[in-house]
Amino acid sequence: MIDLRSDTVTRPSDAMRAAARDAEVGDDVYREDPTVNELQERAADVLGTEAALLVPSGTMGNQVAARTHTERGQEVLCEVESHIYKWELAGLAQHAEVQTRTIDGDERGVVAPEQVREGYVAADGHRPGTGLLTLENTHNSKGGTAIAPERIADAAAAAHDRDVPVHLDGARLFNAAAARGVPASDFVEPVDTVMCCLSKGLGAPVGSVLAGPESFVEAARRNRKLLGGGMRQAGMLAAPGIEALDNRERLAEDHRRAERLAAGLDRVEGLSVPTPETNIVLAETDDPAERFLDACEAEGVLGVPFDDHVVRFCTHWDVDDGDVDAAVDAVERAA
Secondary structure, three states, X not given: OEEOXXXXXXXXXXXXXXXXXXXXXXXXXXXXXXXXXHHHXXXXXXXXXXXXXXXXXXXXXXXXXXXXXXXXXXXXXXXXXOHHHHXXXXXXXXXXXXXXXXXXXXXXXXXXXXXXXXXXXXXXXXXXXXXXXXXXXXXXXXXXXXXXXXXXXXXXXXXXXXXXXXXXXXXXXXXXXXXXXXXXXXXXXXXXXEEEEOOOOOOOOOOEEEEEOHHHHHHHHHHHHHOOOOOOOOHHHHHHHHHHHOOHHHHHHHHHHHHHHHHHHHOOOOEXXXXXXXXXXXXXXXXXXXXXXXXXXXXXXXXXXXXXXXXEEEOOOOOOHHHHHHHHHHHHHHO
């Protein structure tokens, strides 16, 4: 079976398994796990922030960030198809106890500064006020679009002009960096905090990092504990994460294979497939998406539905050129 559902399905490498086995560990709640501390220091260095915090998942990282940045009842500005709004079980309402005000970004998920200004609400005797702007890069629902650092900076500046902090959901930020050919820190510099996943294209079995100023990370640590993220001998998770940070350079291979996959699928009758920007391929189908995917699975290829007539295929480090070509052939048979 060729599994193209997500880059979260990658299996840890032998080096990651060995690192987990041999990791020096301690109790991370007491801040005594040297491997966790090393991962956090390295992640902060890569992202250009003062500090970083290991969290079990990207969703927890986003939710911890929102709760740390905001006061109960405030509004959070977020793009209408962003992960933090669409795919995290209304966590903003449940954990941070805030309400959302959505922004309909452009076709690539870019939020314009004028939209931030229009969405901003000043606090008064009747209005809760805007407490946070969230941005996403790459934008999952828009097909892994790699939004330029200057566009992130423009939206962030509009928020900062109104004393509103900005959190960047960078679950696949390193894909954006690879696609744009710039360091990840270029995307992070204009914002206040960022979350990055280690368990997607970088291949770690578990884990994400939440990064920002030391004072923020200190407060976030308390909220991580509140949400059940206080871990003990977590060095066994952090060690593969350290290995994962060294895999940033290979993401360009996933992007190349995604282009190869998209080009092949676009030649299949009944499919319309634009060229992807990173490792996510969105295919518009004549048949209903669920029916089409059932036929693909019968031929040995897995994907996920993204809309009634849109499916997603995602390349990752467990997929090579031969798998891509075989997937195209299988999808053609299914179609």
